[in-house]
């Protein structure tokens with residue numbers, strides 16, 4: 001009798017703990033940093049405590065024999081090695097448990113992979129210059145990033161699957177190379193389709209903006225929900241809802257925080273693959289405080 005009630009008390013406490021972990025706020029927020037010199041520094045961005053992932057944007061030039069070059073807008077000048085000072089910021093982010101990724105691609109820039117050999121070469125370059133390898137000219141200094149984000153929005157559609165495979169082979173027990181992707185919401189995405197079929201990506205933040213076909217519209221939430229359902233059919237297990245953090249952050253697709261928390265999130269959080277929300281970008285989130293408004297509902 002006495003031991004029975006002790007068991008049920010343990011069970012009750014366990015249940016309460018589980019509800020606290022799994023219940024509200026189970027999702028996480030990913031942010032893009034680097035494309036506006038007037039946003040907070042990388043260290044400040046991480047110190048807000050709002051984000052679980054920071055994607056450093058971008059490496060917009062690589063592949064096809066081009067010299068890979070990062071572009072962090074007004075933050076630093078890569079040509080004079082000015083971006084290496086972000087090493088300490090990256091380490092301070094990681095010390096807080098935040099995963100820091102280098103994002104490949106973006107809207108501006110020239111990138112494409114010409115062959116399997118090119119994919120292998122780019123993977124080797126990324127490993128030596130941003131991940132656990134060695135190089136005399138690491139653009140972000142000696143900090144070892146957590147992984148690589150694919151934000152491939154134009155160029156050719158081939159060999160991205162091979163780049164993912166080559167990168168994943170650098171993972172070691174205890175030091176994984178994380179892979180993430182930011183496809184546009186029309187499904188399937190022509191650039192990322194092959195890469196995502198590998199099932200190698202840990203987190204996929206789908207851009208539900210700049211695409212009338214699948215983004216939120218006030219009179220028709222069904223488009224977004226249909227596209228979300230399509231996206232949850234890929235082999236990857238954590239899908240994020242990617243959104244602009246301000247109306248000006250994208251041509252279309254902004255969702256007011258109150259609508260997101262009352263209408264959209266409750267509908268997509270029923271999915272077992274829901275991982276959280278991705279926001280473009282630090283600059284806009286600094287202006288609007290969007291992540292603060294939605295955080296307890298993500």
Ligand SMILES: *[C@@H]1O[C@H](CO)[C@@H](O)[C@H](O)[C@H]1NC(C)=O
Pocket residue numbers: 063064066110111112154155156
């Ligand atoms: C691929 O990259 C090369 C080198 O930058 C560029 O000249 C070419 O136009 C690119 N191809 C496509 C389809 O974007």
Ligand SMILES: *[C@@H]1O[C@H](CO)[C@@H](O)[C@H](O)[C@H]1NC(C)=O
Pocket residue numbers: 185186187188213214223226227230
């Ligand atoms: C869902 O996926 C199918 C193909 O599998 C496609 O024809 C359809 O347009 C997609 N719908 C949305 C809203 O993404």
